Amino acid sequence: MSDKRKEEPQMRPAMPMGRGNFGRGNMPVQKAKDFKGTLYRLTHYLKPHKYRLLAVLLATILSTVFGIVAPDLMGKATTILFNGATGHGMQFGAILHILLVLAILYIFSSLFTYVQQYVMAGVAQKTVYELRKQVNDKLSRLPLKFYDGRPNGDILSRFINDFDNISNTLQQSLAQLISAVVTFVGVIVMMLTISPLMTLVVVLTLPLSIIVTRVIAKKSQVFFKGQQRSLGKLNAHVEEMYTGHKIVKVYGHEKKSINQFKEINEQLYGFAWKSQYVSGLIMPLMNFIGNIGYLLVSVIGGLLVMKRAIEIGDIQAFIQYARQFSQPITQLSSISNIVQSTIASAERVFELLDEMEEVAEPKDATVIETPKGEVQFEHVQFGYKSDAPLIEDMNIDVKAGQTIAIVGPTGAGKTTLVNLLMRFYELNGGKITIDGKDITHLKRSNLRSLFGMVLQDTWLFNGTIMDNIAYGREGASEEEVIQAAKSAYADRFIRTLPDGYNTILNEEASNISQGQKQLLTIARAILSNPSILILDEATSSVDTRTEVLIQKAMNELMSGRTSFVIAHRLSTIREADLILVMNHGKVVEQGNHHALLAKGGFYAELYNSQFTANSASNVVRVI
Structure with missing residues (x-):
């Protein structure tokens, strides 16, 4: 497993934020290469929902403002109660009126919060739905070279994790960002109306909180990076060990594997507890600094009350505002990291959308209604890189119904020709x-x-055998599927399975043998009834008895069709109408088996070397 794969940071969906979210805020954040450009591009997807976003903005502001006003009214009620208790007469009507107003404020605040979350959820999901749809359509238009040059895990990560990241941020963090800003501004305004002096005391604690947070965050960042790196190594190790479980058992590497796991697990444990411990210091220290501020506020507030500069209820309201003061700062700190990660996710998605597509079809593109199967290569030139040609001036003339074998050493260009x-x-x-x-x-x-294809590497999906064969032709009936299975000599083994054609294959189709997989792919190709057939050494990894069955099935499949057979074992293509011998991207020889052997050229060398190797192998078996 490459180091790059082991240490690749894992994208995780954004989580709802609260006051205790410092630990997540200190996780290594993936940053976008072009933050402004990507953010601007992402906002284009929100434009169709501008009126809904306006409603979200208004609902968030109203909900936050109602929450900010409440402590001031509670302070007034406290003052009335205090004055009544000290002999100024209890004003129950005024208290009842304040309580009624508070109840209405809380109801409206909750109502607007619900509206904001409901509308924003719709906006987020519709935006991501449209973006995901575009990416899905894009993936169907990308050329094969894109998939050849990208790990499947990278594409899946962009399509799943990155979209989840964008969705969660749009749905949760955007509204929280608005709420945090409004709360921060509103709380400062309300504190200033009560006492500028006490406001100054609270504000002075802010730089101290920021300094403490930065120092601890910097230290914890090192441990979080180590944690992610160790987690990547652990995931890679576990995946490798379980994928190659049989090989590990056969070669007796269980103890070595367990020791490796213990070593990596101990590394992960060390980084994990240190990162959590260090980041966990933030909240206690923040509370300590906050409590010092409350102490100073209480002392100063008491002195101001004694001097009749403020009312007793104002102290209560101010302390509540002081407690709210640090919350939006905490949220903004966490949101900034999440936004960075989200923009990075959006950038990865936009990279997919910007990939070079297949050459567009001409507007007057035609179709072949009744194909015969005649194929011609005329002066074909091709190279995966412009400065490294692979195929130069290839000319081939294939008549309908012919069987064309393509042979040559590894890297000669056989599969390239088919592509x-x-x-x-x-x-x-x-x-x-x-x-x-x-x-x-x-x-x-x-x-x-x-075209119909039967490849050396079989591909079957998680589903029933019936569905896997029916994949060859849309709308095929059950009778047609069974007939195709009979033609491929697969019907007999299918009926011996517990659920017959309804047997469900797992994701890797490991609950049937390699030969049985191959028979199913042949049945699928028979069902598709192609005009041109491509066979890529379909019998190379099966036993001799199964090979005979597969060869019979393929002979029936090839009957009357133009067939291209990529062969590694030359003994299997002696009856081909035309054999193309490739080397270094060129057809160096062509003709039938007997003519090429008589020529004594490159094909004869390949054939004789295989024959000699097979003879030696048989001698070894006899000895």
Whole structure:
């Protein structure tokens, strides 16, 4: 497992924030390369919802303002009670009126909070829905070289984790950001109306809180990075050990594996408890600083009450405001990290949307209604890199119904030829025609519907055997699926399974054998009834008996169809109509088996080397 994979930071969905969220705020934050540009681009997706966002803004402001006014009214009620208790007469009507107003304020505050969350949830989900839809459509338009050059995990991470990150931030953090700003401004205004002197005392504690937070955050950041790095190593180790579980058991590496796990787990434990311990110091220290502020406020407030500068209820209201004063600062600190991570996620999503797409189809793209299967390569040139040509001036003429074998050493360009044929890659020069029509003038969907593929690496999805075979042709009936399975010699083994055609294959289809998987893919190809067939050494990893069955099924599948057979074992393609011998991207020889052997060239060398190797192998078995 590469170090890059082990140490890759894991994107996690944003979580709701509260006063105790410092630990998360100190986690390593992934930052965007172009923060402003990405933020501006993301806001474009919010433009269709501008009126809803306006409603969210208004609801958040009203909800926050109602919450800010409440302590001032409670202070007034306290003053009335205090005055009544000291012999000035109890004004129950005034107290009742204040309590009624407070109840209305709290109800409206809750109502507007609900409206804000409801509307914002709709905006967030619709925005992410549209963005996800665009990315999904984009992925279907990207060329094969994009997928060849990207790890599947990276694409999945962008499509799942990054979208979750954006969704949660839009739904939660945006409203919290507005609320935090309004609360911060509102609380300062209300404190100033009560006592500028006490406000100054509270504000002076702010720089001390910031300094303490920064110092501790800087120290904890080192441990959090170590924690993420160790977590990545642990995940990679566990994945490797469980994926290769049989190999580990066979070679007796269980003890070594356990020791490795213990070592990495101890590293993770060390970083984890240190990071949590250090970041956990923030809240107690913040509370300590806050309590010093409350102490000073209480002393100064008491002196001001004695001098009749303020009322007793004003102290109560001010202390409540002082407690609210640190909350928006805490929220803004946490939100800033989450916003950074979210913009980074958005940037990764936009990178997908900006990827180079497949060459657009011409407006007058045609279809082949009744394909014959004639294929011509005319002066074809291709290279994965412009300065490193792989195929130069390739010319091939394939008649309908012929079987064409493509042979050659590893890296000769055999699979590349097939990818060009199906237009997964674009040519650098020359052209390929099917039934006389240039494939670049055909609709891609029509072009690819002409082909059926049976590859060495079988692909079956999590579902029933019936569904996996039916994948070959949309709308196929149950009878057609069963007939295709019979033609592929798969019906017999399917019926021996507990649930027959309704047997569910797991994600890796490991609950059936390799040969059985191959028979199912052949059945799928038979059902699709293609005009041109591509076979890529479909029998290389199965036993001899199963190979015979697969060869029978393939012979039936190839009957009357143009077939391209990529072969590594040359003994399997002796009956091919035409054998293309490739080396370094060029067709160095072509002809039938007997003609190429008689020529005594590159094919004869390959064939004889395999024959010699097989003979030696048989001798070893006998000895």
